[in-house]
Amino acid sequence: MFGLGPFEMAVIGVIAVVLFGGSLPEVARKAGAVYREFRGRLDDVQREFRSAEYEASKAINPYATSDGQEDGDDEETAEPVAPKFTPPS
Template identity: 70%
Template sequence: MFGLGPFEMMVIGVVAVVLFGANLPEVARQAGGMYREFRGRLNEVQREFRAAEYEATKAFNMDSNTNSSTDEDDDEPSEPSAPKFTPPS
């Protein structure tokens, strides 16, 4: 986890107990609440970006469809003009 070995995790745990002592459960609960709130707001921002992306894609596709109907008089053929390959007998 995070590239930390068991010894480093143990040192972090000892430092946390020394710093917070009896308040460690309350500190962990507050940290969990802040993390939950952060994830909720991050999900909300992601939803907004996805909605904006969907609207932009929808508008782009509508523009592409209207432009393609007016460009039918192009000189380029819709199928390739090269002859089909026939293997020698």
């Protein structure tokens, strides 16, 4: 995790206990709540960017689907036909 070994994690734990003592659970809860809020807002921003990207791609090519292919009856979208195999006699 973050390139830290077990010794480094133990040192960080000891420092946290020394600094925060008995209020360590409360500090951890607050840090978790801040992290959850940050992740939620980051997800909202990512969703907005995806929405803007989708709208921009629809403005450029209104016939595009979500997978990037164009709608329509083009030859490229038809199933490929291979020659039928006939075994030698």
